[in-house]
Amino acid sequence: xxxxxxxxxxxxxxxxxxxxxxxxxxxxxxxxxxxxxxxxxxxxxxxxxxxxxxxxxxxxxxxxxxxxxxxxxxxxxxxxxxxxxxxxxxxxxxxxxxxxxxxxxxxxxxxxxxxxxxxxxxxxxxxxxxx
Amino acid sequence: xxxxxxxxxxxxxxxxxxxxxxxxxxxxxxxxxxxxxxxxxxxxxxxxxxxxxxxxxxxxxxxxxxxxxxxxxxxxxxxxxxxxxxxxxxxxxxxxxxxxxxxxxxxxxxxxxxxxxxxxxxxxxxxxxxxxxxxxxxxxxxxxxxxxxxxxxxxxxxxxxxxxxxxxxxxxxxxxxxxxxxxxxxxxxxxxxxxxxxxxxxxxxxxxxxxxxxxxxxxxxxxxxxxxxxxxxxxxxxxxxxxxxxxxxxxxxxxxxxxxxxxxxxxxxxxxxxxxxxxxxxxxxxxxxxxxxxxxxxxxxxxxxxxxxxxxxxxxxxxxxxxxxxxxxxxxxxxxxxxxxxxxxxxxxxxxxxxxxxxxxxxxxxxxxxxxxxxxxxxxxxxxxx
Ligand SMILES: [Zn+2]
Numbered sequence: 001x002x003x004x005x006x007x008x009x010x011x012x013x014x015x016x017x018x019x020x021x022x023x024x025x026x027x028x029x030x031x032x033x034x035x036x037x038x039x040x041x042x043x044x045x046x047x048x049x050x051x052x053x054x055x056x057x058x059x060x061x062x063x064x065x066x067x068x069x070x071x072x073x074x075x076x077x078x079x080x081x082x083x084x085x086x087x088x089x090x091x092x093x094x095x096x097x098x099x100x101x102x103x104x105x106x107x108x109x110x111x112x113x114x115x116x117x118x119x120x121x122x123x124x125x126x127x128x129x130x131x
Numbered sequence: 132x133x134x135x136x137x138x139x140x141x142x143x144x145x146x147x148x149x150x151x152x153x154x155x156x157x158x159x160x161x162x163x164x165x166x167x168x169x170x171x172x173x174x175x176x177x178x179x180x181x182x183x184x185x186x187x188x189x190x191x192x193x194x195x196x197x198x199x200x201x202x203x204x205x206x207x208x209x210x211x212x213x214x215x216x217x218x219x220x221x222x223x224x225x226x227x228x229x230x231x232x233x234x235x236x237x238x239x240x241x242x243x244x245x246x247x248x249x250x251x252x253x254x255x256x257x258x259x260x261x262x263x264x265x266x267x268x269x270x271x272x273x274x275x276x277x278x279x280x281x282x283x284x285x286x287x288x289x290x291x292x293x294x295x296x297x298x299x300x301x302x303x304x305x306x307x308x309x310x311x312x313x314x315x316x317x318x319x320x321x322x323x324x325x326x327x328x329x330x331x332x333x334x335x336x337x338x339x340x341x342x343x344x345x346x347x348x349x350x351x352x353x354x355x356x357x358x359x360x361x362x363x364x365x366x367x368x369x370x371x372x373x374x375x376x377x378x379x380x381x382x383x384x385x386x387x388x389x390x391x392x393x394x395x396x397x398x399x400x401x402x403x404x405x406x407x408x409x410x411x412x413x414x415x416x417x418x419x420x421x422x423x424x425x426x427x428x429x430x431x432x433x434x435x436x437x438x439x440x441x442x443x444x445x446x447x448x449x450x451x452x453x454x455x456x457x458x459x460x461x462x463x464x465x466x467x468x469x470x471x472x473x474x475x476x477x478x479x480x481x482x483x484x485x486x487x488x489x490x491x492x493x494x495x496x497x498x499x500x501x502x503x504x505x506x507x508x509x510x511x512x513x514x515x516x517x
Contacts, residue, residue: 009263028379029264030263030264036374036379055282056278056279056282056285056383057281058270058274058277058330058332059327059329059330060270060271060274060329061326061327061328062249062250062253062273062328063271064250064253064254064266064269064271065251065253065254066254067269068250070269073269075274076278077278077282077377077378085377085378085379086378087264087265087270087378089268100281100285111269112269123267
């Protein structure tokens, strides 16, 4: 992973920034240049809701190479409070505990390492909301 | 536009070809297709392949394979659309011949997956999805399908046993296919007792890691006298796309690219799903086959798995599907997969399918998908003299 490639996504990953269409109000993550709903090119960065619900999920047991030491882990399709959807790992939770509709909130975690001497990547993961 | 014929077909066995290179496999399948066609000179080459870059550190496959076949200086290009590469390359070849820009075109697909260990293959496969926001989560392609499967079973109250019929049918058909990677039968119990790959998807619902190549020779239908086989022509060839990320789809359980390509293909061929005698679906993971049956128009939403469980898509059923084993049991060498489908449909329509023959098959449809449905190719073939 090159440093600039990681660096240019930091803002969006660390702060959970997506974008909103100024024409039709649709919210997207990740950010994009053209609205998928109405075709408008007038989109602005917005901070996404940090809370949402699990729409569906899986437990990855045979992961890609860079993620081997984390397995097994939960990856969920999450609908955020503002209607945007995001794919994310769900942590602080065992595979038996996660369920459809579960309320989750964003948290900041280590994501992967680029070998013993490369950069360590961080970013969002979600965890169960503790009420 | 000229009517296009499939003049020749050929393939290698799908499997672990430790001693054979990307070139070796491609040349074997291509020479078989050329010999089968009787065509002496090709004037265009399309090479379909998903991942020779990450897997072999080899790019520029158009030139690599034109050289290997000793057909320089004809134009040659690689077509990449993840595991839809084969179906999309076929589409490009059809356009070239139909337009008159080329006369006799070879479309060959190849993938060599066993040069890497399984975790490296998983890293390569997920290159079909958004690297920065999908692969970044650590999800695998099978994991994405698993997310769809859980949603599907919950929404439509479908039992795992019904979905497990798809791999059972594939294996049943592969058992008599000499080119299949896994030519043996299995059972619903064995599928559901196999280890979890990505919950709720079991290992035996997933296509494996294999090497293979498949090729076809296309030409104008009115210049098909070189071939001594019954004439098979292309009734329609369509490609459609959908948003790359599942998160941007209004309903993740509707594969819009499949719907779009199917609707266009049916309209061009002036056919409906009822006219299809033999079907090839892209069941890279069984749930994707289920959704494909629905979005191709063979079942209503939520009924694809029960269609499989009813016997309607078995070899003796109304719409025999994946008659040589499908992605699960014939195998899924990525860039070659879509061309295996065309090769097998051609054998069916010519009446050369041996033990797997569907009697009187006249119309065949092949659906080939890349990513979790972000590209879909639908190709419809027809036997002309029936
Ligand atoms: Zn808009």
